[in-house]
Amino acid sequence: MKIQAAVTREKGKFELDTIELAAPKSGEVLIKMVASGICHTDTAVLNQFLPVTFPMVLGHEGVGIVEDVGPGVMDLKIGDHVIMSFPSCGVCEKCHEGHPYVCDESFKLFFGGVYKDGTKRLSDDKGEIAVMFGQGSFANYAVVDERNAVKVDDDVDLKALCSLGCGVQTGAGAVLNRMKPTPGSSIVVFGCGAVGMSGIMAAKLAGCSTIIAVDTVPSRLELAKELGATHVINGKECNTPDEVKKITGKGVNYGLEATGVPMLVPQMLDSMAREGLAVIVGVTGEAEAPIRLEPQLMSPSVTLAGLVEGGSNPKVFIPQLVKFFKEGRLPVDKMCKYYKFEEIEQAFHDSHTGEVIKPVLCF
Template sequence: MKAAVMRAPNEPLSIEDVTISKPGPREVLVRLKAVGVCHSDVHFWDGAFPAELPVILGHESAGVVEQVGSMVSAVKPGDHVVSILSPFCGSCEFCLSGHMSVCHTVNRDFFNREEGAEPRLSAGGKPVNQFLNLSSFAEQILVHENTLCAIDPEMPMDRAALIGCGVITGVGSVFHAAQVEPGSTVAVVGCGGVGLSTINGAAIAGASRIIAVDLADEKLAMAKKFGATDFVNPKKGDPVEQVKELTGGGVHYSFECIGLKQTAEQAYMMLRPRGVSTIIGMIPPGVNIEVPGIELLVTEKRLQGAVMGSNRFRIDFPRLIELYKQDRLHLDDLVSDRIGLEGITGALQNLKDNKGTVARQVVVFD
């Protein structure tokens, strides 16, 4: 198969012939139809997060099941599926208590082949590392069955793929992690693909005011389509003060969707007493967030994280698709460009350069 291989940070991805293994026990081979290019991929491509090289990046994908290994029960050949980077084992403390999205952070080896087994991916007779249990910048993926969710075959693949990361991260953080209440006020810091999905989720949840915060006026204009009611550009003044002025003291819920120390701290400071700030952006390793300790005590503000929207993806994905069918989840507006495999390096650079017109660039296979 053809795949975009990363061999060095900040260098163009190499389009190569890569060998993919046959499905083993509980493994599924999927022919991909669409893959979203996510800012999380940029963090590994530019070296901000470590990656074992060579590696095939990509993790936001949809396709059709081609083959299944023994003991697979969740999907069958011909099923249309969406992948996720937070698979679940089904038997650990986190899975059994309903927090499946955390499982992969403590049970990583469960989803991989045993040490010494044939690698899932190889090129020139040498192993190629699999990124986040997926490696979706390729024509096919070979994954554990608990990485996949079967979906309605009528769902367009280029929009279905987006549900697997950016959309579930944003919408899921609203629904599951923060549990935004109808009539409440919300601030979303960062209006890329995840931020726009967070805004969309807050609108579906019934928030009365949704304040979009971004340095790019183009992204603020896009945010209006997804449900934002107010707009703050930090170039025009302190964003915390702007949000407090708009809301008479701060919001009930804030979401940080960039992954920076400064914006994470700003999102917390935008809260009113007893507000909840949820960090969604990928803050680099070694970076600490600082908030006034006394505020945690006397105002009861809360600071929390949410990985992949605290999802239960086999429940959430079909529900999100139904919301899309009802024109409530605006996936069509999220796609800013459709590209081929050879266009991935340029798409990563667009995200790194923070181009204001980019929401989600999607690789589409014939």
């Protein structure tokens, strides 16, 4: 079938084109897209900070309605409302353990442009076109594996929830799935983008009593306060670890790095209390940062961890996040600004300048 897609043929660019989408194969579904969020990882791929091959349709925070199902689909039917998430193979040891975020095939399925069987579904008269995250959600239709489409209740506003598939799941999952904070504990969150803000909302949900948000954009720090931060620090204006120690006395129990700036990892470690847990989710591509094993890690018995996609199993975690949203405890819509699909360049621009946290393209 013919679809409209924003195709990236060279670094940094989109071309709105009519291209061909093949029918869903075994275990796959055709989704009529309602909206797609823009995540910072789209920018990283667009600018080839990650080694991808173009042409590719980017986008990995799609939401929509199932319009057709391929053979053997068990979990979804025509008409289901779905939030799309990251792909996984379903048959490796990690997938069987319920840890699809560390699937053996993650790199191929996230950035290799192909589906599980190694083939592509999109093409034009010049040849085949890849997709990001087995989605390619910057298009009005997409074919996805049923594993990475999660059915949600029909009565939720899908377009407000697109970032549950990546950004929100990443930040909220780091807190709820990995840290599992003790009520009354303290946390510092570096970065008030969608990922960091979701960490802040989740920390509030989990009962953290000191939630410190760090960013350099004043409007983002203001929203962080509204979403649950008890303290904010402008990282441009002061020494963050000193400020964290002033607020907490002994440092924080948990740290979340959600800026993607490697140099902030040492700052996070200097902000930790003894036996703290510091989690890196923001860094993409190859990164180095000067970490001192002593005294930053060993004597204080601090744990430093990396985490992909919030350590979540989307089919389980996303419905829980939707429930929190419906209860008003995860107001992710406060981060969203809606754009027409044709305004994709503007939406990326507004994300880049820091003006908009979660640009959402609507079809």
